[in-house]
Amino acid sequence: xxxxxxxxxxxRPSSTRLLADRLAAAVAGRLEGAEVxxxxxxxxxTEIAHAFVTGFPGRTLREALDAVASADGLIAVTxxxxxxxxxxxxxxxxxxxxxxxxxxxxxIAATGGTAxxxxxxxxxxxxxxxxxxxxxxxxAVYAASEDWGTEDGLSERTDRAAEELAAxxxxxxxxxxxxxxxxxxxxxxxxxx
Amino acid sequence: xxxxxxxxxxxxxxxxxxTGTTPSEHERVKAMVAIALKAEEVGLDVFATGEHHNPPxxxxxxxxxxxxxxxxxxxxxxxxxxxxxxxxxxxxxxxxYAMLQHLADGRVDLMMGRGNTGPVYPWFGQDIRDGIPLAIxxxxxxxxxWREDVVDWKGRxxxxxxxxxxxxxxxDGLPPFVWHGSxxxxxxxxxxxxxxxxxxxxxxxxxxxxxQRLIDLYRQRYAHYGHxxxxxxxxxxxxQVFMRARSQDAVREFRPYFDNAPVYGHGPSLEEFTxxxxxxxxxxxxxxxxxxxxxxxxxxxxxxxxLLDHAGLPLKTVLEQLDILGEEVVPVLRKEFxxxxxxxxxxxxxxGRPTLEVSS
Numbered sequence: 157x158x159x160x161x162x163x164x165x166x167x168r169p170s171s172t173r174l175l176a177d178r179l180a181a182a183v184a185g186r187l188e189g190a191e192v193x194x195x196x197x198x199x200x201x202t203e204i205a206h207a208f209v210t211g212f213p214g215r216t217l218r219e220a221l222d223a224v225a226s227a228d229g230l231i232a233v234t235x236x237x238x239x240x241x242x243x244x245x246x247x248x249x250x251x252x253x254x255x256x257x258x259x260x261x262x263x264i265a266a267t268g269g270t271a272x273x274x275x276x277x278x279x280x281x282x283x284x285x286x287x288x289x290x291x292x293x294x295x296a297v298y299a300a301s302e303d304w305g306t307e308d309g310l311s312e313r314t315d316r317a318a319e320e321l322a323a324x325x326x327x328x329x330x331x332x333x334x335x336x337x338x339x340x341x342x343x344x345x346x347x348x349x
Numbered sequence: 350x351x352x353x354x355x356x357x358x359x360x361x362x363x364x365x366x367x368t369g370t371t372p373s374e375h376e377r378v379k380a381m382v383a384i385a386l387k388a389e390e391v392g393l394d395v396f397a398t399g400e401h402h403n404p405p406x407x408x409x410x411x412x413x414x415x416x417x418x419x420x421x422x423x424x425x426x427x428x429x430x431x432x433x434x435x436x437x438x439x440x441x442x443x444x445x446y447a448m449l450q451h452l453a454d455g456r457v458d459l460m461m462g463r464g465n466t467g468p469v470y471p472w473f474g475q476d477i478r479d480g481i482p483l484a485i486x487x488x489x490x491x492x493x494x495w496r497e498d499v500v501d502w503k504g505r506x507x508x509x510x511x512x513x514x515x516x517x518x519x520x521d522g523l524p525p526f527v528w529h530g531s532x533x534x535x536x537x538x539x540x541x542x543x544x545x546x547x548x549x550x551x552x553x554x555x556x557x558x559x560x561q562r563l564i565d566l567y568r569q570r571y572a573h574y575g576h577x578x579x580x581x582x583x584x585x586x587x588x589q590v591f592m593r594a595r596s597q598d599a600v601r602e603f604r605p606y607f608d609n610a611p612v613y614g615h616g617p618s619l620e621e622f623t624x625x626x627x628x629x630x631x632x633x634x635x636x637x638x639x640x641x642x643x644x645x646x647x648x649x650x651x652x653x654x655x656l657l658d659h660a661g662l663p664l665k666t667v668l669e670q671l672d673i674l675g676e677e678v679v680p681v682l683r684k685e686f687x688x689x690x691x692x693x694x695x696x697x698x699x700x701g702r703p704t705l706e707v708s709s
Binding site: 205206208209210211212214215218336337338339340342343346347 | 481482485486489504505535536539540542543554555556559612613614615616617621622625626
C-alpha cells in the first residue's frame with residue numbers, strides 16, 4: 157500500500173511540507189505496511205513549466221506523475237496564495253492525466269498566514285478534485301501560522317482526516333484498466349446509431 | 350528488403366529568428382517544391398506534406414502540390430503527413446488521391462490523421478467532439494470507395510450514397526497504401542491494425558517510450574487481425590535533425606531556431622530536449638547513430654521520415670541539410686539497417702508491390 161503526499165510549499169523548511177509530513181505519518185500509522193512517498197513540487201517547478209510548453213513531461217516529472225497515478229491514497233497540500241491554491245499546485249494537476257485520480261481517496265490540506273483563508277480548501281481544492289473524480293475525505297485540514305503554536309485543533313483535525321483517508325484506502329478496490337474496445341465494435345456502434 | 354527514407358514538411362511560414370526575414374506564402378510554397386525536387390536529386394525515397402487550413406501554414410491543397418511535384422520527378426514517392434480524415438469529405442479524398450495516383454504513375458501513398466487544430470472542424474462543417482467517430486466512419490467509407498466500383502452507403506456524418514462510383518478508379522484497381530498517424534490515440538493504432546494499414550508515429554516532440562507503447566499495440570493487433578506476424582506490421586517513424594560536419598557548429602547554428610521554434614521554443618534547453626526526444630543536432634555520424642537506435646526501440650521498420658524545414662530555417666540551409674542527408678547519412682543508414690534485418694520483414698507496400706489484402 158502506497159500513500160503519496162504532494163506538497164507545494166516553496167520555502168525550506170516549509171510549513172506546507174511539515175503539514176504534509178504530519179498528515180502522511182498519521183495516515184501511515186493507521187495502515188499496516190504502508191509506504192509514504194513525498195512529491196515536492198518546488199523541485200519540479202521548471203519541468204512543470206516546460207511540460208506546458210512542450211506538451212510532454214520530462215523524466216523526473218513523469219516519475220512524480222506516475223507515483224501519484226499509481227498511489228492508493230493521495231495527500232495534497234498547498235499554501236494558499238491570493239485566495240486559492242498556489243499556481244504551482246494547480247499546474248501540477250493540470251499536467252496530470254485527467255483520469256489519473258478517478259476513484260482515488262484524497263486528503264486535502266492547506267497552509268496560510270491567517271485562518272481567514274481556510275475556506276479556500278472548500279471553495280478551490282475540493283471542487284478541483286471533484287472535477288478529477290477523486291474521492292475527497294470530508295475533513296480538510298488547514299494550518300494557519302497560529303495553529304502551530306497550540307496543541308488543540310490542528311492535531312485533532314489531522315487525526316480525523318487521517319482516519320477518514322485510511323478507511324477509504326483500506327476499503328479501496330484496485331482500479332481496473334479502462335476496457336479496450338476492439339475496432340469492429342467501434343464500427344458497429346456507429347452503424348447502430 | 351529495403352527501408353525507405355524521406356522527409357516530411359509541415360509547411361509553416363515562420364520568421365527566421367536570426368535575420369527577422371519572413372518568407373511570403375508564395376516563397377514558402379515554391380520552397381516546398383524545391384525541397385521535394387532536391388529530395389529526389391539526393392536519392393531520398395519519399396516526400397510528404399502536411400495539410401493545414403490556417404495561417405501560418407500554406408499547404409491546404411496537398412494533391413495540387415503533390416501533382417505538380419509528380420510532374421517534375423520520376424522516382425520520389427509522394428505522400429502526406431497527414432491527410433485530415435475527420436474534416437475532408439471521404440468522397441473527395443477518394444477522388445483526389447486516385448487522380449494523383451494516375452498522374453504520378455502510382456508513386457502515391459497517404460497518411461490519415463485527425464489533426465490537432467480544434468477550430469478546423471467547424472470550418473468544414475464538423476464537430477471536434479466527434480473526432481474519433483469521424484475518423485472511423487470516414488475511413489471506412491474511403492476504404493470501400495477505392496475497392497468497390499459501386500457503393501451504397503449510409504452513415505452518421507454525411508449524406509447517404511446510392512449507386513455511387515468514385516472516379517477515376519484507383520490506378521490498375523490498386524488503392525494507394527494508407528498509413529495512420531497518431532500522436533496519442535490507441536484507437537488509431539487499433540484502426541491501422543484492423544485494416545492491415547501502416548502506422549506512423551511522428552516521434553518528434555515526445556519521448557520515445559510514449560510511441561513505443563502505441564507501436565507495440567499496433568504490432569500486436571496487426572497480428573491479431575491476421576495480417577502477419579507483429580514483426581511484419583508496417584511501421585513508419587518521424588525524426589528531426591540538424592547537421593553540420595562538426596557537431597558544435599550544428600548546435601551553434603540551430604540553437605536560435607530551436608529557442609524560438611513555434612512548437613517547443615521558450616521551453617526546455619536544446620540539450621534537455623535532445624536528451625528527452627529524438628531531435629538530433631550534431632554531426633552526420635551522430636544522426637546515423639541516433640537513427641539506428643530507433644530500431645532497438647521500435648523493431649525493424651519500413652519508413653523513416655525527417656523533419657528538416659521548419660522553425661524559420663532558410664531554404665538554402667534546408668537544401669544543404671538535404672545534401673548531407675542524401676550523401677552522408679542515408680547511404681549508411683540503408684546499409685546498416687539492412688544488416689540483421691529478417692527476410693520476412695516486408696517493405697512498404699507500393700503500387701505493383703501490394704501487401705496481402707486480408708478481409709477482416
